[in-house]
Amino acid sequence: MVYDVVVVGGGITAASFVSRLNALKPELKILVLDKAMRPGGRLGARTLDLSTGVHEVDIGAAYLTASSEEFRTQVAQWLSRGLLREWTESLWVFDGAKRSESAKGPMRYAAKDGLRSLVADYFSKFAADSPGRIEYRLQTAIKSLDALEGFGAQAMVFACPVQQALRVIDTAQPPRISHQQRAELEQFKSKPVIAAWASFAEVSWPDFRAAFVNQNKTLSLIADDGSRRGDGAPVLVVHSSHEFAEEHQIAEGTALELIGEALKLLDVRAEPIIIGQHRWGLAQPSTTSDSPFWFDDHRLAICGDEWGGPSKVETAWLSGARLADFIAQSKFA
Numbered sequence: 001m002v003y004d005v006v007v008v009g010g011g012i013t014a015a016s017f018v019s020r021l022n023a024l025k026p027e028l029k030i031l032v033l034d035k036a037m038r039p040g041g042r043l044g045a046r047t048l049d050l051s052t053g054v055h056e057v058d059i060g061a062a063y064l065t066a067s068s069e070e071f072r073t074q075v076a077q078w079l080s081r082g083l084l085r086e087w088t089e090s091l092w093v094f095d096g097a098k099r100s101e102s103a104k105g106p107m108r109y110a111a112k113d114g115l116r117s118l119v120a121d122y123f124s125k126f127a128a129d130s131p132g133r134i135e136y137r138l139q140t141a142i143k144s145l146d147a148l149e150g151f152g153a154q155a156m157v158f159a160c161p162v163q164q165a166l167r168v169i170d171t172a173q174p175p176r177i178s179h180q181q182r183a184e185l186e187q188f189k190s191k192p193v194i195a196a197w198a199s200f201a202e203v204s205w206p207d208f209r210a211a212f213v214n215q216n217k218t219l220s221l222i223a224d225d226g227s228r229r230g231d232g233a234p235v236l237v238v239h240s241s242h243e244f245a246e247e248h249q250i251a252e253g254t255a256l257e258l259i260g261e262a263l264k265l266l267d268v269r270a271e272p273i274i275i276g277q278h279r280w281g282l283a284q285p286s287t288t289s290d291s292p293f294w295f296d297d298h299r300l301a302i303c304g305d306e307w308g309g310p311s312k313v314e315t316a317w318l319s320g321a322r323l324a325d326f327i328a329q330s331k332f333a
């Protein structure tokens with residue numbers, strides 16, 4: 001089968017890109033490839049089998065916010081379908097030894113079944129509405145540009161961090177992008193985060209929902225996942241600081257160290273029952289561009305949370321939509 005567009009990456013950027021392109025050009029054949037076993041990318045989740053039932057724990061993005069009109073409209077749709085829920089406008093802040101409840105901020109939205117369910121929803125809808133025309137393949141790693149070229153597409157879209165895109169683009173011999181383009185793309189570097197989670201016999205901590213942790217070598221965030229999910233499950237999730245993740249690979253004891261630091265800050269004594277950890281090697285970009293996406297004359301494009309705003313779900317979603325608008329007009333007008 002020859003595809004019109006092939007997409008590397010199956011996270012929220014890809015979901016938004018495909019949704020928009022499909023709405024504008026419903027005749028196109030689109031193939032989405034992701035090396036992971038489950039959809040969602042950094043909207044990652046793990047399924048915990050708790051005594052109270054199955055609980056999806058968010059181990060990637062903690063929540064999403066919406067500032068643009070366009071994304072607010074999307075969020076309103078998710079809310080009306082019950083996929084998303086309003087979680088909280090205020091979070092705690094640990095600043096060194098000081099603890100405070102932050103002033104009211106933007107509404108943080110969470111998903112009943114984990115944020116990954118938003119991406120899964122897109123792709124199950126594509127499979128139902130456009131069978132055979134929009135294809136989503138998991139556990140398919142693209143290792144070379146030649147392999148990607150093999151699909152014969154008019155546009156080859158990387159919906160992932162630039163560092164991941166470059167690993168593929170760099171395999172081309174002779175090089176497919178100029179020295180200057182490569183030097184520009186090489187500026188985009190991402191920083192790691194280790195996420196750890198733990199379940200407990202009961203909720204023994206105060207109703208803090210989530211806490212930003214500042215001036216701490218180990219942690220950057222603690223979240224009460226039961227409060228976030230809305231099922232009240234006794235589950236905590238923590239994100240390490242970038243510095244901690246740079247110094248640590250995943251090892252036995254890492255999760256316990258991270259969870260232990262959270263319990264200390266919350267001033268709680270509790271024994272974890274299930275405990276787990278995941279290292280996001282490319283969690284957060286240190287550089288972002290004002291351009292909403294990158295496109296070159298060789299049919300190559302990159303979109304995601306490094307393009308058009310600060311790194312977050314909203315930026316990723318908008319970047320995918322803007323690239324779809326552009327490709328619909330310039331390649332398939």
Ligand SMILES: Cc1cc2nc3c(=O)[nH]c(=O)nc-3n(C[C@H](O)[C@H](O)[C@H](O)COP(=O)(O)OP(=O)(O)OC[C@H]3O[C@@H](n4cnc5c(N)ncnc54)[C@H](O)[C@@H]3O)c2cc1C
Nearest residue numbers: 009011012013034035041042061062063142304305312313
């Ligand atoms: C720990 C953490 C906390 C965060 N907290 C927040 C938050 O609170 N609020 C917020 O708005 N955002 C947050 N974010 C950021 C948010 O998760 C991202 O902005 C968003 O998920 C990016 O989506 P994406 O689709 O662009 O990229 P990704 O989700 O990274 O998807 C890219 C996909 O490409 C695949 N891929 C890459 N290379 C290949 C290849 N060669 N072949 C096949 N597949 C490939 C990967 O497997 C991946 O699934 C957080 C992220 C992390 C990691």
